[in-house]
Amino acid sequence: MTTNLFDNRKMDLDPALNDLYLNLRQAATNLPTTTNEELTFLNDLLQSKELNALVNIHNKILTAMDQKRYFPVPVLSQSMHVLGDVLHLLLQQQQSYRSRDSQELFQLLQRPHFQGLLCAHDAVAQKDYYPHLPEVSLFDPADENCDGDIDASEQTIKIVQLVKSNEPLGATIKTDEATGKIVIARVMHGGAADRSGLIHVGDEVVEVNGINVEGKEPNDVLSILQNSEGTITFKLIPAESKMNVRESKVRVRAHFDYDSTTDPYIPCKEAGLDFRKRDVLHIVCQDDQYWWQARKEGDRNMRAGLIPSRALQEKRILHERDSLVQQQLQQQQENDLEDADADTDDFDRDSIATYEEVAKLYPRPGLHRPIVLIGPPGVGRNELKRRLIDTDPHKFKTPTPYTSRAMKPGEVDGKEYYFVSRTQMEMDIEKGKFIEYGEYKGNLYGTSSDSVKSIVNAGYVCILSPHYQALKMLRTPQLKPYIIYISPPSLDALKQSRTAHHARSTFDVNNSRGFTEEEFEDMIRHSQRIEFLYEHFFDEIIVNDDLSRAFTKFLQAVNRVETEPLWVPASWVQ
Numbered sequence: 175m176t177t178n179l180f181d182n183r184k185m186d187l188d189p190a191l192n193d194l195y196l197n198l199r200q201a202a203t204n205l206p207t208t209t210n211e212e213l214t215f216l217n218d219l220l221q222s223k224e225l226n227a228l229v230n231i232h233n234k235i236l237t238a239m240d241q242k243r244y245f246p247v248p249v250l251s252q253s254m255h256v257l258g259d260v261l262h263l264l265l266q267q268q269q270s271y272r273s274r275d276s277q278e279l280f281q282l283l284q285r286p287h288f289q290g291l292l293c294a295h296d297a298v299a300q301k302d303y304y305p306h307l308p309e310v311s312l313f314d315p316a317d318e319n320c321d322g323d324i325d326a327s328e329q330t331i332k333i334v335q336l337v338k339s340n341e342p343l344g345a346t347i348k349t350d351e352a353t354g355k356i357v358i359a360r361v362m363h364g365g366a367a368d369r370s371g372l373i374h375v376g377d378e379v380v381e382v383n384g385i386n387v388e389g390k391e392p393n394d395v396l397s398i399l400q401n402s403e404g405t406i407t408f409k410l411i412p413a414e415s416k417m418n419v420r421e422s423k424v425r426v427r428a429h430f431d432y433d434s435t436t437d438p439y440i441p442c443k444e445a446g447l448d449f450r451k452r453d454v455l456h457i458v459c460q461d462d463q464y465w466w467q468a469r470k471e472g473d474r475n476m477r478a479g480l481i482p483s484r485a486l487q488e489k490r491i492l493h494e495r496d497s498l499v500q501q502q503l504q505q506q507q508e509n510d511l512e513d514a515d516a517d518t519d520d521f522d523r524d525s526i527a528t529y530e531e532v533a534k535l536y537p538r539p540g541l542h543r544p545i546v547l548i549g550p551p552g553v554g555r556n557e558l559k560r561r562l563i564d565t566d567p568h569k570f571k572t573p574t575p576y577t578s579r580a581m582k583p584g585e586v587d588g589k590e591y592y593f594v595s596r597t598q599m600e601m602d603i604e605k606g607k608f609i610e611y612g613e614y615k616g617n618l619y620g621t622s623s624d625s626v627k628s629i630v631n632a633g634y635v636c637i638l639s640p641h642y643q644a645l646k647m648l649r650t651p652q653l654k655p656y657i658i659y660i661s662p663p664s665l666d667a668l669k670q671s672r673t674a675h676h677a678r679s680t681f682d683v684n685n686s687r688g689f690t691e692e693e694f695e696d697m698i699r700h701s702q703r704i705e706f707l708y709e710h711f712f713d714e715i716i717v718n719d720d721l722s723r724a725f726t727k728f729l730q731a732v733n734r735v736e737t738e739p740l741w742v743p744a745s746w747v748q
């Protein structure tokens with residue numbers, strides 16, 4: 175069954191890769207079927223265009239070097255420093271004398287591509303690109319132990335050489351509790367040790383640079399490493415069972431800030447990866463119960479860092495949460511916000527927001543995600559919504575609300591409101607057909623989820639500004655809303671901007687006066703509460719200080735949703 179894996183040769187291989195391919199093919203016949211996955215991986219790798227192209231380039235460079243036509247020796251390895259010095263000189267010179275040449279040079283040196291080139295040059299010159307692999311094969315085909323019938327009792331030793339550079343080795347060690355030996359505790363994905371492909375979790379460290387480490391502490395080994403220059407040679411006894419070293423593809427959005435430098439529990443501070451709320455992280459390894467390995471999405475650094483696992487973070491949050499909720503409740507009582515929904519709000523925070531698995535959702539022509547504006551009453555959501563609809567009323571639409579009040583003369587059903595009986599509306603509310611509803615002067619008002627769906631299905635961009643409690647009803651895989659939180663600026667800036675703009679209080683039924691001091695303060699308090707309860711639902715935050723600036727940001731966000739692939743909960747794209 176194993177041999178079938180090699181039946182479909184796809185391309186002409188480079189001779190060296192071809193040899194490997196044939197060896198692998200032969201070896202496959204003797205290996206157990208459980209290794210199929212690895213064999214398929216190796217088979218695909220050896221036949222991949224990329225690897226063949228790379229080997230081809232490598233061979234060409236070697237040939238050129240052999241013929242002494244080209245022998246690349248870096249003149250310096252810190253060209254980025256020189257660049258900084260030159261830019262500094264040019265800047266000084268520009269103030270007094272501006273020759274066209276110096277101006278051109280100044281512009282050239284500032285170009286990101288040019289700086290990227292120098293950066294890559296330095297990495298190569300410092301040999302900061304990959305670990306040096308030993309030239310001798312660790313498994314000699316002539317060796318009896320390599321005929322596929324490996325004797326499990328035979329202790330294999332592997333010798334791994336890594337070139338010490340500016341980059342950390344990307345592995346941690348610990349004393350094995352059971353044996354007292356020093357073992358590899360963690361291998362950071364993408365780090366030098368990982369890229370060597372020869373160091374694995376659980377490998378026992380026997381020697382470092384010829385020094386026997388038996389009976390030594392991890393810190394002793396660390397100082398041997400710190401005092402070594404150039405090539406570091408490890409003598410290792412391979413772990414019995416190799417963990418799956420393939421990278422996971424999981425992406426998560428973080429719902430908390432993480433600063434490894436202030437985390438007293440992280441096993442290795444240097445390996446920590448700091449991030450902010452809403453950052454998207456690529457989780458490359460979840461083998462450890464408490465410490466995951468991750469990279470920031472879009473980060474060009476290939477080396478993964480340690481972050482707290484979901485389980486660990488949930489424990490930490492649970493610990494903090496009770497006291498926070500208590501504080502909020504106390505504040506609520508003190509402020510007497512008269513928020514009828516307050517009791518049920520706390521229920522919403524039941525789910526602990528740590529990481530949310532996300533995937534990219536690509537925009538589909540003609541099918542627009544609803545845009546939802548959340549914020550404290552009076553912050554300016556309707557103003558932004560009105561302005562957006564004014565830019566193109568044929569594109570942006572907001573759902574017509576339902577009401578149980580009687581139609582007034584001149585009103586048209588379906589224009590300002592859909593008019594329905596109170597009994598009908600109560601039944602529909604009961605059935606969960608409304609994303610939000612409320613009662614005012616004895617009449618019911620509400621927005622139905624069907625009206626949102628029909629706007630979306632008709633090809634419009636649906637704009638909503640519901641009460642924040644509607645978020646749970648709205649944030650579904652069917653609607654896929656993009657949620658923008660409109661935040662008030664600081665209290666002073668809020669008062670200043672609203673007064674200068676003659677803003678009308680939305681707490682006054684007739685909008686006939688400005689906001690009072692108390693209403694401004696309520697707005698800030700309310701915003702803190704919404705952030706506490708719902709921040710993990712926000713796709714974006716816009717601070718509504720200067721109105722035209724906030725509107726520009728809002729327009730940009732709407733455009734992004736329409737044109738760019740964006741991260742959404744993974745379940746929405748399955």
Ligand SMILES: Nc1ncnc2c1ncn2[C@@H]1O[C@H](COP(=O)(O)OP(=O)(O)OP(=O)(O)O)[C@@H](O)[C@H]1O
Pocket residue numbers: 549550551552553554555556557558639671672675676677678679680681718719720721722724
């Ligand atoms: N950045 C701003 N600067 C000055 N005035 C603003 C700003 N944003 C909104 N306003 C004004 O504040 C008032 C209230 O805004 P708006 O009606 O949009 O609030 P809202 O968030 O929809 O409130 P509610 O949810 O209570 O209806 C309006 O007069 C609006 O023009």
